[in-house]
Amino acid sequence: MDAAKSALWIARGIFKSFPGVQALDDVSLEVFPGEVHALVGENGSGKSTLVKCIAGVHPRDQGELLYGGAPAVFHNPTEARAHGISTIYQEFSLVPTLSVAENIFLGNYRTRKGTGMIDWPVMRENTRRVLEELSLTLDPDAIVSTLSTAEQQLVEIAKAISIDSSLLIMDEPTAALGLTETKHLMDLIRRLTAQGKAILYISHRLDEVFEIADRVTVLKDGRRVATAPISELKVGEVVRMMVGFDVGLHYPKERNAQDHARLEVEHLSTDNGVRDVSFTVKVGEVFGLGGMLGSGRTEIVRAIYGLDRITCGHIRMDGKDVRFHSPAEAIEGGVGVIPENRKTDGSFLNFDGPKNITISRLDALLQGPWLSLSKERKIGETYVKKMNISPAAMERSVRYLSGGNQQKVIIARWLFSEARLLIMDEPTQGIDIGAKHEIYNVLNELTANGISVLLISSDFPELLAMSDRVAVVRDGHIFQIADGNRMSEVELISTASGITLDAEAAS
Amino acid sequence: MNWMQKYLRSTIAGPIIALLLIVVFVGLITPRFIHPQNLSNVTLQVALVAIVAIGATLVILTGGIDLSPGATVALVCCTLAHLVRKMGVPLPVGIILMLLMGVLLGFINGFLSSYGKIPSFIVTLATMNIYRGLAFAITGGITIFSVSPQLEPIFYGRFLGIPLPFYYVVILYGSAAVFLRYTVAGRSIYAIGGNESAARLSGIPVNRIRMLAFVIAGLTAAIAGVLETAWLDSGSAAYGSELALGGIAAAVIGGASLVGGYANILSSLVGALTVAVVQNGLNLHAVQLAWQDVTLGLVIILAVGVDMWRGNLGQYLGRLFKTAPEKTGD
Numbered sequence: 001m002d003a004a005k006s007a008l009w010i011a012r013g014i015f016k017s018f019p020g021v022q023a024l025d026d027v028s029l030e031v032f033p034g035e036v037h038a039l040v041g042e043n044g045s046g047k048s049t050l051v052k053c054i055a056g057v058h059p060r061d062q063g064e065l066l067y068g069g070a071p072a073v074f075h076n077p078t079e080a081r082a083h084g085i086s087t088i089y090q091e092f093s094l095v096p097t098l099s100v101a102e103n104i105f106l107g108n109y110r111t112r113k114g115t116g117m118i119d120w121p122v123m124r125e126n127t128r129r130v131l132e133e134l135s136l137t138l139d140p141d142a143i144v145s146t147l148s149t150a151e152q153q154l155v156e157i158a159k160a161i162s163i164d165s166s167l168l169i170m171d172e173p174t175a176a177l178g179l180t181e182t183k184h185l186m187d188l189i190r191r192l193t194a195q196g197k198a199i200l201y202i203s204h205r206l207d208e209v210f211e212i213a214d215r216v217t218v219l220k221d222g223r224r225v226a227t228a229p230i231s232e233l234k235v236g237e238v239v240r241m242m243v244g245f246d247v248g249l250h251y252p253k254e255r256n257a258q259d260h261a262r263l264e265v266e267h268l269s270t271d272n273g274v275r276d277v278s279f280t281v282k283v284g285e286v287f288g289l290g291g292m293l294g295s296g297r298t299e300i301v302r303a304i305y306g307l308d309r310i311t312c313g314h315i316r317m318d319g320k321d322v323r324f325h326s327p328a329e330a331i332e333g334g335v336g337v338i339p340e341n342r343k344t345d346g347s348f349l350n351f352d353g354p355k356n357i358t359i360s361r362l363d364a365l366l367q368g369p370w371l372s373l374s375k376e377r378k379i380g381e382t383y384v385k386k387m388n389i390s391p392a393a394m395e396r397s398v399r400y401l402s403g404g405n406q407q408k409v410i411i412a413r414w415l416f417s418e419a420r421l422l423i424m425d426e427p428t429q430g431i432d433i434g435a436k437h438e439i440y441n442v443l444n445e446l447t448a449n450g451i452s453v454l455l456i457s458s459d460f461p462e463l464l465a466m467s468d469r470v471a472v473v474r475d476g477h478i479f480q481i482a483d484g485n486r487m488s489e490v491e492l493i494s495t496a497s498g499i500t501l502d503a504e505a506a507s
Numbered sequence: 508m509n510w511m512q513k514y515l516r517s518t519i520a521g522p523i524i525a526l527l528l529i530v531v532f533v534g535l536i537t538p539r540f541i542h543p544q545n546l547s548n549v550t551l552q553v554a555l556v557a558i559v560a561i562g563a564t565l566v567i568l569t570g571g572i573d574l575s576p577g578a579t580v581a582l583v584c585c586t587l588a589h590l591v592r593k594m595g596v597p598l599p600v601g602i603i604l605m606l607l608m609g610v611l612l613g614f615i616n617g618f619l620s621s622y623g624k625i626p627s628f629i630v631t632l633a634t635m636n637i638y639r640g641l642a643f644a645i646t647g648g649i650t651i652f653s654v655s656p657q658l659e660p661i662f663y664g665r666f667l668g669i670p671l672p673f674y675y676v677v678i679l680y681g682s683a684a685v686f687l688r689y690t691v692a693g694r695s696i697y698a699i700g701g702n703e704s705a706a707r708l709s710g711i712p713v714n715r716i717r718m719l720a721f722v723i724a725g726l727t728a729a730i731a732g733v734l735e736t737a738w739l740d741s742g743s744a745a746y747g748s749e750l751a752l753g754g755i756a757a758a759v760i761g762g763a764s765l766v767g768g769y770a771n772i773l774s775s776l777v778g779a780l781t782v783a784v785v786q787n788g789l790n791l792h793a794v795q796l797a798w799q800d801v802t803l804g805l806v807i808i809l810a811v812g813v814d815m816w817r818g819n820l821g822q823y824l825g826r827l828f829k830t831a832p833e834k835t836g837d
Contacts (some may be wrong), residue, residue: 305708320829326710327707327708327709327710328710328711328712330710330766331709331710332710337707337708339705346705346708347702347705348697348698348700348701348702348705348768349702349768350697350701350768350769351697351698351701352704355694357705359694359698359709359711360709360710362691362695363691364692369690370685370689370690371688371689371690371691371694373688373689402671413709
């Protein structure tokens with residue numbers, strides 16, 4: 001380490017506890033100007049808490065924060081921002097009903113001198129300039145709720161870089177981004193660090209961390225395990241430090257596909273962009289749908305689940321012709337869906353675990369005309385044990401569970417409803433590696449029991465490894481279907497983007 | 508986890524605490540409060556609001572709001588009075604027709620709010636005016652008196668020394684509680700309020716269930732209308748105007764959240780009792796009506812405040828005992 005280049009930001013001996021849990025236990029961190037410092041750790045390791053303590057969101061119990069050697073105290077995020085710390089949060093802090101420009105300059109409007117009224121032309125121009133940094137062309141007046149999740153994430157990032165800051169904290173900035181957008185972000189990060197800004201980069205995607213970071217700090221259970229230059233570490237070592245045991249980086253895929261077909265889709269077209277799609281999913285097979293953002297994977301799945309109108313084509317389940325006009329009919333027909341955004345589309349935050357599990361098949365609880373709550377409890381206990389869900393799920397609202405546990409509860413819901421075809425849309429998004437492996441094991445158990453899975457994942461290595469076969473989707477049409485272990489990531493990306501990438505660029 | 512924490516965690520704790528404080532306070536400064544005759548009056552006064560509060564709670568649970576029950580009550584009073592007194596329809600028939608009308612009025616609200624995709628606030632704001640307008644049209648603006656001698660025992664009758672309305676409230680609340688806890692439809696109401704899109708994806712017929720909530724609200728408003736007619740032995744388009752907001756106030760004081768998915772039907776009864784006890788106390792002190800409105804408003808703020816602060820109180824206790832407070836559906 002260059003002794004002349006002293007650390008820009010130092011957090012020393014941070015302690016922070018919440019009722020019942022010591023979130024941070026004597027954590028120290030140094031960030032140098034112009035470096036990308038990655039912060040990794042499992043869910044619950046304290047990453048988000050540390051970030052919030054630095055950014056002025058939480059008051060710390062003990063410990064100090066130093067900027068350029070002098071102590072810095074923030075009582076709220078605004079003070080942190082004034083000192084040059086800018087944060088991009090994992091759950092966006094955008095106002096959906098306002099425009100892109102209004103969001104980027106939220107609380108920071110450009111006003112006409114003297115009148116205090118908003119200077120729209122200046123704001124629009126500034127917005128355009130900021131968006132250009134991200135190679136993004138969006139209408140500054142576009143309402144945020146009309147944007148795709150990826151675009152929203154980029155607006156969130158734009159918001160952070162629009163402030164002249166010395167430390168940029170990014171919490172899972174690529175969670176909703178596709179390959180092209182991620183590449184733009186990486187380029188942007190390199191430009192920012194060249195200007196001398198420091199970046200604290202939090203991500204579950206270790207491949208990104210190894211690509212962009214200079215140094216990495218590993219947290220586990222609220223303690224710092226290690227800090228080291230990335231060049232001195234291997235991925236396996238980092239994972240071991242995060243998880244505490246050796247998790248093989250291989251995906252635990254079991255091949256359980258049987259010969260007969262569960263789902264047959266023939267020449268399917270819908271009024272929502274699906275164009276002449278045909279494929280078959282066998283019993284016990286994991287059938288992956290790969291493609292870029294907006295390729296139509298979700299639309300194909302929506303048609304099968306009864307959410308969109310089918311304009312032509314056939315669907316057959318276990319040999320029988322079916323046409324689902326609503327999710328209720330699809331569920332009746334043995335289909336279940338685990339949606340992409342479990343908070344908005346999956347979990348009932350006003351229900352505890354058992355209630356979340358039984359909601360799709362309430363009639364199974366009926367004793368006469370009444371729901372049997374004791375039966376529901378037993379069902380809850382069965383699944384909690386079977387799927388290794390945190391026992392807290394039995395008593396409390398699922399809002400208190402980690403992302404991985406919430407996901408398992410939702411999977412349990414469809415197991416209970418006896419789905420024969422499970423549609424999983426980005427099931428491991430935003431989940432730490434230990435929990436990811438538990439989901440993979442669940443996938444194996446599902447297929448071992450003859451349940452078929454239609455898997456959508458933007459994590460292409462995961463998709464290729466955990467699927468028996470993968471279909472590449474582009475513009476609402478399937479261009480290629482191949483065995484998961486016969487298709488390389490390069491091939492998938494090429495077909496998905498309709499271009500040819502050379503092996504170096506895509507690996 | 509000790510019993511105190513578990514109690515403080517439940518949704519009904521806050522409202523009961525508020526009610527007990529108010530009862531103790533009123534009882535201490537008003538000697539006539541504890542008198543059996545007065546308690547009987549309180550029971551009669553609370554019955555109507557309590558019954559409307561059932562419908563209000565159900566609609567609020569689905570994430571909607573119903574502003575029309577007061578107007579439904581007026582329309583039911585006027586129609587019943589007109590049918591029985593002016594057209595000679597036998598009272599039992601009239602009552603049954605009124606209950607059916609309540610179902611229809613609720614159905615209209617529910618249909619427009621669900622399939623019609625109009626926000627329930629707007630729909631019931633409109634029907635509030637329409638239904639009351641119809642009430643005026645039926646009576647021509649006058650009050651119809653002496654509807655039927657058979658009405659008196661319905662409201663003023665007693666069983667085992669206790670006024671009948673007490674039993675109506677108990678039966679209706681018991682049924683509502685069982686409905687919400689032990690039926691598929693009741694569970695679906697909580698699901699819709701908790702997460703409408705997840706409910707849809709889980710196969711719950713969202714529109715149908717939402718309509719059911721409004722239909723029940725219409726029915727409870729009709730029941731309240733019949734009882735109001737029996738109470739006053741007359742029908743007037745001016746009746747029931749305070750019941751709509753009274754029902755919502757009772758539900759909110761009882762801890763129902765206007766975002767949906769969080770409410771306990773029995774807490775709504777506690778909320779209704781709170782309102783009734785405060786009004787009774789003010790009456791016994793011969794306080795002017797204007798100040799009663801002011802007091803009611805303050806009670807709402809205080810009761811909801813206790814509910815909010817109880818979370819903080821629970822958090823404070825939690826720091827002593829190392830757990831966190833929470834809010835679940837029921």
